[in-house]
Amino acid sequence: MIILIAPEEDISxxxxxxxxxxxxxxxxxxxxxxxxxxxxHCDYLHLIEEKYHNKIVVHYYHELVNTFNLKGxxxxxxxxxxNIDNPGxxxxxxxxxxxxISSSFHExxxxxxxxxxxxxxxxxPVFSSISKKGYEGRGFNVNHIDKRIIGMGGVTKNNxxxxxxxxxxxxxxxxxxxxxxxxxxxxxxxxxxxxxx
Numbered sequence: 001m002i003i004l005i006a007p008e009e010d011i012s013x014x015x016x017x018x019x020x021x022x023x024x025x026x027x028x029x030x031x032x033x034x035x036x037x038x039x040x041h042c043d044y045l046h047l048i049e050e051k052y053h054n055k056i057v058v059h060y061y062h063e064l065v066n067t068f069n070l071k072g073x074x075x076x077x078x079x080x081x082x083n084i085d086n087p088g089x090x091x092x093x094x095x096x097x098x099x100x101i102s103s104s105f106h107e108x109x110x111x112x113x114x115x116x117x118x119x120x121x122x123x124x125p126v127f128s129s130i131s132k133k134g135y136e137g138r139g140f141n142v143n144h145i146d147k148r149i150i151g152m153g154g155v156t157k158n159n160x161x162x163x164x165x166x167x168x169x170x171x172x173x174x175x176x177x178x179x180x181x182x183x184x185x186x187x188x189x190x191x192x193x194x195x196x197x
Contacts, residue, residue, distance in 0.1 A: 001170025072100030125153025130175025
């Protein structure tokens with residue numbers, strides 16, 4: 001499972017690259033743009049071919065699922081802590097039928113202890129981050145946790161087998177694609193790895 005995380009700040013050719021990645025089979029795109037407001041999120045989504053909207057998971061403005069045919073919603077760590085104790089209330093006004101719900105974690109213990117059944121969990125940083133300077137990798141081993149855990153932090157096409165040995169069932173990638181001179185080729189190499197394992 002490969003999840004591509006949006007670059008925090010827009011980059012040139014971003015939508016072109018994104019549409020090409022969808023063409024190549026990208027199934028999970030996490031739209032994480034903390035500096036965009038609701039309308040800017042809508043504008044961004046309108047730039048992406050509508051047939052790919054059902055592969056997009058939003059981190060902010062979860063109510064976008066009511067307007068766009070999105071894949072699902074994602075809880076940043078703090079938002080999860082603030083809302084997931086009373087999930088019934090939170091989801092009351094969201095059209096969540098058939099949608100995924102995921103969340104970010106930075107401590108394996110907190111992830112393991114979480115009672116809410118997320119479809120998958122992002123745990124970071126596994127390796128030192130490519131996109132965030134000074135974000136040191138912690139080499140988490142999650143083989144003992146019986147949940148669907150996706151490793152993030154420092155993911156490239158070259159360290160997928162290491163991540164797999166640590167017990168992760170997929171990767172969340174940001175800098176490993178967006179900072180690459182050959183993003184499409186690198187994504188295809190990652191796909192190839194997961195097809196063969």
